[in-house]
Amino acid sequence: MLVQIAELFKGFRLMDLLDIALVAYVSYKALQLIRGTRAVQLIRGLVLFIVFTKVSEWLGLYTINWILKNAMTVGAIALLVVFQPELRRALEQLGRSRFFSGTVFGWGEKEILRLIDSVAEACEELSKNKIGALMVLEGQTGLNEYIETGVMIGGQVSPELLINIFVPNTPLHDGAVIIRNDKIMAASCYLPLTENPNLSKELGTRHRAGLGITEQSDAVAVIVSEETGVISVAREGKLSRYLDIKTLKSMLKEIYQVGEKKGNLWNWRKTNA
Known part of the structure; x- marks a missing residue:
């Protein structure tokens, strides 16, 4: 043998x-x-x-x-x-190498935390008033082809500006906001829709666009539902829903690798969403 x-x-x-x-x-x-x-x-x-x-x-x-x-x-x-x-x-x-390696394009931790706080504060207000929103945080993959479909802004990220953009019945409220570093590059941008055939029927165009851009790039999409006010995060073609503001901040900090790292929150949310 x-x-x-x-x-x-x-x-x-x-x-x-x-x-x-x-x-x-x-x-x-x-x-x-x-x-x-x-x-x-x-x-x-x-x-x-x-x-x-x-x-x-x-x-x-x-x-x-x-x-x-x-x-x-x-x-x-x-x-x-x-x-x-x-x-x-x-x-x-x-x-690509890794998604983010401690900093984003040479950013320091303080700048990243300021961005996360601005996005979270805007989401809190938008969710409370059930105002739909789609914010895309650019990663290492450039999103110029989608930025060009929208209206150029070039303003610094702030909760007030983000909230104002998504106010219903205004020229820029439809479509996505694309953020590069601490700048809102453009608003009312058109994004590719997800090709996932197994997606729940209850998810509308906003969620499908958020998933679509994360399938084709390393961007992170933060979505607020217009119907329910539910906050979601899309990354790598996966959607994590029903987030409160504290969880949203923790998830973004983990993605950007800043602040305290208490376990793999993203993988936990992705599994239990």
């Missing part, structure tokens, strides 16, 4: 083990990337297509087999188009 095991692993190198581990890790990350997106259904369809091709070959259905094989040749190019959002997201994640 031992001799057979030894024969099985004869010539097996340490680099082979590293090779297998790397392939397993990349495969795991790829599955994580497409989980909960339309890519899952597309992959199922692709697997069925390959199965039908093999079955037609075994059964001697030459005409159908010829059609399916030629369709697969063209399909390889079509897949690049169909999976473009997923491929783009994967390359963006590869190009």
Whole structure:
């Protein structure tokens, strides 16, 4: 028995083990990337297509087999188009290091805490009055293409300015506010909607846009529901809802890695949302 095991692993190198581990890790990350997106259904369809091709070959259905094989040749190019959002997201994640490393673009902790306090204070007032809002905090991925869809502001972040922007029936209340460092770059911005097919029907366009921008970048979206006043945070395509102001501040501090770090609050909220 031992001799057979030894024969099985004869010539097996340490680099082979590293090779297998790397392939397993990349495969795991790829599955994580497409989980909960339309890519899952597309992959199922692709697997069925390959199965039908093999079955037609075994059964001697030459005409159908010829059609399916030629369709697969063209399909390889079509897949690049169909999976473009997923491929783009994967390359963006590869190009990033960590989300934030203690500071944001050279910021100090004091500036980040001031930003968090301003956003939280605005959310508290907006939630109390059931005024819908969508604030996007830019990360390392630039959001210029979305900033250009809105109205340029260029003002320093303050609770008063944020509240005033989202007052109903004013020119800028629709769409998203995009914040870069301590500046409100633009208001009334259009964002991409999430492609997650499993999202709850009760979530409207504002939540779907907040999730959509976090699926395509490393931004953080803070959302206030117009119907219920519920405060939510979206990050990495995941939504954490029903936050009070204290929890909102704690979550943002953890994301930006400032202040006291009491456990992994974001992962807890994401799991229990």
